[in-house]
Amino acid sequence: MEQKIIKITLPDASTRIFEAGTSSMDIATSISAGLARNVLAAEVNGEVWDTARPIYTDATLKLLTWNDQNAQTTFWHSSAHLMAEALEALYPGVKLGIGPAIEKGFYYDVDFGDRDFSLTELEQIEKKMLELAKNNSVYSRKEVSKTEAFEYFSQKGDEYKLELIEGLQDGQITFYTQGSFVDLCKGPHIPHTGFIKAVKLLSVAGAYWRGDIKRKQMTRIYGITFPQAKELKEYLELLEEAKKRDHRKIGKELELFAFSENVGMGLPLWLPKGTALRERLESFLRKEQIKRGYSQVVSPHIGHKNLYITSGHYEKYGADSFQGIKTPNEGEEFMLKPMNCPHHCEMYKTKPRSYRDLPLRLAEFGTVYRYEQSGELHGLTRVRGFTQDDAHIFCRPDQVKFEFINVINLVLFVFNAFGFKDFTAQISLRDPDNKTKYVGSDENWEIAERQIQEAATETGLKTVTELGEAAFYGPKLDFMVKDALGRKWQLGTVQVDYNLPERFSLEYVGADNQKHRPVMIHRAPFGSMERFVAVLIEHCAGNFPLWLTPEQFAILPISEKYNDYAQEVLQALQAQELRGVVDERNEKIGRKIRDAEVSKVPFMLVVGEQEAASKTVAVRRKGQGDLGTMEIAAFISRLSSEVNQELTLV
């Protein structure tokens, strides 16, 4: 029986009575005209609806304005429709794929046919969008049958939409219309285009239809919109600021690393300062791992081809890898190692193992080489030669969960040490519909997947689960951190592997005096030194913690007359294992300070006549200014204690 009267519960738990069929816009109007002017969408029983959509049942209602995430998503989705309307106006006959909102903004995939599309055309599309927005065209929703939907887009000749309709269920198909533009869309949308006051189209990119490399590549146009011009300006400024944190820029400025065409793309050169930083990171982790029962090992950069045939990697990746290294011996071939695990398996096999020996934890800062697709290379985050902070834990099946938990704790320890609070822990499982992509028995996969999930639960780790993202040999838990521009990168990783022990016939003798197969856990808390340093740079904008920074201080003589004293100070500090330089240039002190500030040196030690006479230094802290004069020993103890404090915190 149909209700005549409905009860609406608002977020403050108050309730109001309306006639059935009242829309959330009507309700907003009844509350206040100001609210009605600003409401973009509504959450009806937790689902985001158009404000014009009539409500026929009792419901909880939250009116969404620009400050709500869901309103912004709706706003940007509606903006994608507006862009599509502009595109149809400017380029008659374009075909449209999908046009969703994304985290910041929206995109639409467009097929321009034979036409080449260029960046320079974005501006006139923006103009057209703003012009159309001024029409205050209402986004109106219409339920259509599958047949009607087919008819409309057949007539229009848009095969992409037809394919989408194919996958939809009759009775659940809706069209949205604004102005002259009609789109297949389940909504919701903002009330009308007039809310869209500022538009910026940011970039164009090729994107395969339905993410399939074998299908047509469409032109994807990315953009963002705002209800106020001021907000767009602020957003663009934020983007500019983020670009200043880019590790590629800071890495060059601070002389941490470089690339050379002559060396080869994706092969980073670690310069002295970058190396100093990296080696500190390595010793930090090495020390921690020793505490946690790991043994450090070293293996060569190449391995016999047979090693990778045994491991299965040759079959899987051989054709897409750096190719084999030939020797003067006919038929002999080595491969650059793309991972460390096969070497570590061979280490395991150097002697018979007892169940009492397990777990065996072999750790190595192992440099590996992978022929990544050229289009994938990106600064230090995606390279072709990199060093993993790798380790393989060989354990009994009953130890897997415990070891897994310990690894999770190690990763969290590392992330905490560097202040990475905003990360995602992702459990990657098999694609249940495509099991042939993976090796290993169903049973082992199920055990491994369960153990990962249990370990995550028991450590209290908040995780997201992705199907189909597992490695081909086992499920994994990845820790992802965002870079300055919001791109996600996988740093820490933990992976269970039942496959390699099988392929390498690894065994241990159990308490029952029978042979058993160990389980392997691959893990890397940093992921790789390269990617970790990249993300760390962006995280701290090049202002590294004192214990890590390549140069902790710069000694700045007032004039050349005090260079000798500056050297004396340097000797004293270096004797205490503190790191820094003397700026002996023929420049004024103001200049030397500025340069040291710009190059992010934490401490500046000004030395002149007074300091030389009293064997002191005038200390200045980056970003804080003058801290006053102190004796060299006092500065040493201040710097050392700050370093120690950082290290006990981490």
Place this chain on the structure above:
RNA sequence: GCCGACGUAGCUCAGUGGUAGAGUGCUUCCUUGGUAAGGAAGAGGUCGUGGGUUCAAUCCCCAUCGUUGGCUCCA
């Protein structure tokens, strides 16, 4: 690998169908200065590379290499 953009002095970038400019850095000189840029002079570029169009190409076209925004991939 695919689509788009870019490649000019060590760095950041301007510019033009008639063989190139700024700022900064670098070198030298003057200055020896007390907490975010002292002054002057000078050196530096086959305009990524290879073809083509043209009387003439750094500029237009093609190819190639590299970088870059995405897509796909990622042991």
